[in-house]
Amino acid sequence: MTAEFAVGQRWLSESETELGLGLITQFEGRRLAVLYPATEEIRYYASHTAPLVRYQLKADERGQHADGWYFTVLDVVSKNGILTYQVSPEETPDQQLDVPEPQLAHQVAAGQPLTRFMAGKADRLDLYRLRQQSQQHLQNLQQSQATGLLSARVQLLPHQLYVAQAVADRFDPRVLLADEVGLGKTIEAGMIMNRRLLSGRAQRVLVIVPESLVHQWLVELQRRFAISFSVFDEERCEQAALDTEQVFDTEQRIIISDAMLKHEKWSAQLLTSHWDMLIVDEAHHLDPASSSFTVVRQLADQSRSLLLLTATPEQSGSEQHFQRLQLLDADRFNDYQEFVKEQQAYQDWAPCAAALSEDKPLTKELCQQIEAISGEPIAADADTETRQARLEKLLDMHGTGRVMFRNSREHVGGFGQRKLYTYELDALPPLLEGDDRLHWMEDTRIDWLLDYVKKQRPLKTVLICSDTAQVLDIAEALRVKSGIHAAVFHEQMTLTERDRAAAFFASEEDGSPILVCSEIGSEGRNFQFVQHLVLFDLPHHPDLLEQRIGRLDRIGQEGDIHIHVPVCDDSDEAVLLPWYRDGMQAFEKPNAVGHQLYVQLHEQLQQVIQSLGDGLDELIKDTQEKAHELREQSAHGRDLLQELNACRPAQAQQILELVGAAERTEELENFVFDFFERFGVDYESLSEGIWLARPSEHMRVPALPGLPDEGLPITFFREVAMQREDVAFLNWDHPLVRSALDLLLHDHFGSTCVAVIKNNALPAGSWFLELSFTSTIAAPPQWVAHEFYPLQRFRVLLDSKGRDLTDKVPAQALDNQCQFVEKKAARQLMKQLRSDCQQLISEAWNQAEQQQQSAIAAGQAALRSNLSAQLKRLQELQQRNPQVRPAEIEAISERQATLEHAIAQPQLSLDALRLIVNVPG
Numbered sequence: 001m002t003a004e005f006a007v008g009q010r011w012l013s014e015s016e017t018e019l020g021l022g023l024i025t026q027f028e029g030r031r032l033a034v035l036y037p038a039t040e041e042i043r044y045y046a047s048h049t050a051p052l053v054r055y056q057l058k059a060d061e062r063g064q065h066a067d068g069w070y071f072t073v074l075d076v077v078s079k080n081g082i083l084t085y086q087v088s089p090e091e092t093p094d095q096q097l098d099v100p101e102p103q104l105a106h107q108v109a110a111g112q113p114l115t116r117f118m119a120g121k122a123d124r125l126d127l128y129r130l131r132q133q134s135q136q137h138l139q140n141l142q143q144s145q146a147t148g149l150l151s152a153r154v155q156l157l158p159h160q161l162y163v164a165q166a167v168a169d170r171f172d173p174r175v176l177l178a179d180e181v182g183l184g185k186t187i188e189a190g191m192i193m194n195r196r197l198l199s200g201r202a203q204r205v206l207v208i209v210p211e212s213l214v215h216q217w218l219v220e221l222q223r224r225f226a227i228s229f230s231v232f233d234e235e236r237c238e239q240a241a242l243d244t245e246q247v248f249d250t251e252q253r254i255i256i257s258d259a260m261l262k263h264e265k266w267s268a269q270l271l272t273s274h275w276d277m278l279i280v281d282e283a284h285h286l287d288p289a290s291s292s293f294t295v296v297r298q299l300a301d302q303s304r305s306l307l308l309l310t311a312t313p314e315q316s317g318s319e320q321h322f323q324r325l326q327l328l329d330a331d332r333f334n335d336y337q338e339f340v341k342e343q344q345a346y347q348d349w350a351p352c353a354a355a356l357s358e359d360k361p362l363t364k365e366l367c368q369q370i371e372a373i374s375g376e377p378i379a380a381d382a383d384t385e386t387r388q389a390r391l392e393k394l395l396d397m398h399g400t401g402r403v404m405f406r407n408s409r410e411h412v413g414g415f416g417q418r419k420l421y422t423y424e425l426d427a428l429p430p431l432l433e434g435d436d437r438l439h440w441m442e443d444t445r446i447d448w449l450l451d452y453v454k455k456q457r458p459l460k461t462v463l464i465c466s467d468t469a470q471v472l473d474i475a476e477a478l479r480v481k482s483g484i485h486a487a488v489f490h491e492q493m494t495l496t497e498r499d500r501a502a503a504f505f506a507s508e509e510d511g512s513p514i515l516v517c518s519e520i521g522s523e524g525r526n527f528q529f530v531q532h533l534v535l536f537d538l539p540h541h542p543d544l545l546e547q548r549i550g551r552l553d554r555i556g557q558e559g560d561i562h563i564h565v566p567v568c569d570d571s572d573e574a575v576l577l578p579w580y581r582d583g584m585q586a587f588e589k590p591n592a593v594g595h596q597l598y599v600q601l602h603e604q605l606q607q608v609i610q611s612l613g614d615g616l617d618e619l620i621k622d623t624q625e626k627a628h629e630l631r632e633q634s635a636h637g638r639d640l641l642q643e644l645n646a647c648r649p650a651q652a653q654q655i656l657e658l659v660g661a662a663e664r665t666e667e668l669e670n671f672v673f674d675f676f677e678r679f680g681v682d683y684e685s686l687s688e689g690i691w692l693a694r695p696s697e698h699m700r701v702p703a704l705p706g707l708p709d710e711g712l713p714i715t716f717f718r719e720v721a722m723q724r725e726d727v728a729f730l731n732w733d734h735p736l737v738r739s740a741l742d743l744l745l746h747d748h749f750g751s752t753c754v755a756v757i758k759n760n761a762l763p764a765g766s767w768f769l770e771l772s773f774t775s776t777i778a779a780p781p782q783w784v785a786h787e788f789y790p791l792q793r794f795r796v797l798l799d800s801k802g803r804d805l806t807d808k809v810p811a812q813a814l815d816n817q818c819q820f821v822e823k824k825a826a827r828q829l830m831k832q833l834r835s836d837c838q839q840l841i842s843e844a845w846n847q848a849e850q851q852q853q854s855a856i857a858a859g860q861a862a863l864r865s866n867l868s869a870q871l872k873r874l875q876e877l878q879q880r881n882p883q884v885r886p887a888e889i890e891a892i893s894e895r896q897a898t899l900e901h902a903i904a905q906p907q908l909s910l911d912a913l914r915l916i917v918n919v920p921g
Contacts, residue, residue: 004054005032005047006081010101012108013043014051014119020107021055037106053118053834055101055108057085058842064105071099113751113913114841118834122754122826125818127678131750131912132772133671134741135793141732141741142790145655146662148195151733152187153224153721155556156659158652159407160184164191165655167307167405168201171891174306174328176283178313178406179646181546181590182415182554185309186217188405189279190225192307197227198733200781202276202305204252205229208296209281211257215491217281218255223725226706226734229253237266248273258285261292271298278303284310288323300327304782312592313406328403329885346641349373349394353641356391359384370394388650395645396877402884405646409590412647416560418553420587422577423448427569445536445566446477452534452564453484453514460505461514461564462527464548465536468492471518474536478514489517499726506724517551519544528556529723534564538576540605542586542594549587556722563587575609575616583623593630600626663731669716672730675740678749679704686713689720690727700749706736745791753914754826755818758921765918767833768805769840770814771796772912773848775855779902783895788866789859789903793911794851796844800836804847818916829917837915845908852908859903867896 011022011034020038032047045052057063057073063085064070071087074096083101108115141147149164167173168191177185196202207229209217214231221227230251240247247269248254260266278299286293300306306328313321318340325333333339352370355362362380371377374393378386409415425444453461465471468490478484487505489498505515519539533552539545553561567573580586584597601623608615676683680698683691694711713727721729730737744750775792779785797805871892878884
């Protein structure tokens, strides 16, 4: 044993591979000193029991010199126990040099399978299998068109999925999302963002929203998409400025209020940062004459992608709408008068589009108009395929169709009715001096509410009022007078407190029958599972009323909305109720013209309120007339082409089916629970479809991103997640699942394994080496190389003689025979076969490289086919629609050239190996 050692040799520590490559500096008698230069540590061992393994490179293997350069081994010569490598440097391959082993780099990749195998490190069979599964899952996700669209905690709806995918995969998309209220613009924006983040198309995102919506966006992105953002207000910026000059570079994903745009110092800082994506909500509030608009325009010019969100794009007039379109593409929208003419021309096409979208015979006149527009004839009784083709061409020609998506509630359908119930009550008692509590206890609305809740059980009710003080008073009155413990939401509560309140309210067994919310406190929370809404008071602005009703009446609501309004004599509500109900029908359906009515009539409204109802009839009449006029203008201006283009049913249905299939709930559940068991995460069932996952003391890693110390309630089922916002919705896009996949891809877990088979048809002691290679390419992330060359996996199976059995023995058939080996026995087998296995591993690279060549050819063929088709499509589309930017076409050519070069030179790596020994029964 002692004759093996010599000063100057390189050895690895079996027990401490993280020390790097050791160098024997002293060998006397039975004592051995080893220096580990990478960590500058010295270990002393008894030579006959030293936990060391000889480090020796084979011919054709890659090595590194201590000076940092890499080489390929040509030959190995041994003299007096010291190895000298004859090598070819990678930078000068025609040159040959001698590298004595003391000159080898001091650090080795301790996690590499070969290093771990040489050191006798073997993982359990189930961990090896989990690693293989995770790589297959990741490979599927990299190519899936559903990636990034799975995570939204919402009902999967065709129009949202269509918009999200149509926009997310474009080169640097710049679009206006203008769906009507309640159709989910935030959901669409979140899906677009998430897909671009997960695909690598974007890293840094800035979201600008009105002050009142900052919290709502923060909550929506976290709760619905599990995407964490940081809110930067003046205080946060001032704190960050103490440590850095670039405050907005301290986080990747940031939300700010539009008020920050008016702050000279911080708006200037925003413009010095790089943003991959800029999102502006309630874009109709941007006044082109304001300084805020100027900052947004500069940010838009500097940002690669831009999403503008508004439900009322032309609320401030056609000219301001045009100026906002200029934010998307100033070169295209450069002449307002020309824009008006184009829009009018598109309006004239609407009858043709409507006729093509319906299953009715076409008139002779329509056939002539369609031919004149599209340049192709069509028969009156044309089949569905022909009609669809003409419609697609007509929609492609629509000027703003590529930059503006507007779905209407009427077009989407599926919404229930709104039903109003009013309750006339006596006037409020006079406020007793110094006794607000007694005032609330004697409020006639409280007595009505107590009676209402008793009659309404077990149905759930959401009550919304103006502020926190009212919330607390109402909750206290319910508790004192009837013992009802109401769930409460108000702006002074933390997110955790709101989660608990939401769970208490949602519980069917012992939950509260009523949730009492303040105006601001309810933001960011939607209650589609509730059909009853109590408006304890009425806001003075129609948009706030619509916002309250919209907490229930939105996508995902499966029933009618029952709106209950108690009205006391001589109160503001005695005027507001008939103004909303009779003047603008605001309770019956969404009120798209409410803001415009308020701007025109709010002074008259205040006068009527102050005079306790005098002039109410005249106010209602004026409101009706103006509402009718505004709605007529809106209906006349509705762009049918825009609506049809915002959701093409055939493509939308395909995406819906694709995303539904990609969820694969059972497959995901099996992977996650297997991962939990292998990595020491405890989990237990809480109820049907809900589990609690929490870290244990036996975790393989210090922490898992997305798994808090106190634990995390989880579900894999969309239906459960939509009912329980306090429960994490695990899917293939969720950060916790992605963390698990990344851990198994980039770390050593499961990379070496020893297993036995019991096959009486094979000689006892015969053994096999199964190797798993991976192949990846390096390219700029915005070109999304993995769409054409995802993580490639190559399997090579060799027997002890080096014969290739890969094609003869299927992976699954062999794996089914493999059985667990105890750690001690595994180490003995690895030690016994170490030298033979190392030789086989060197030989296996040739087989893996041959498989890689086939993958390269397939990847390049897919790349050329796909991108050539995209390029042709955009070039043809540009002839009909100038909205196609030249940059989009140039980007496809650049992407193809870049990726062809990258795919031609992938990096092949040994990812895992499994030693399989036959031990017949």
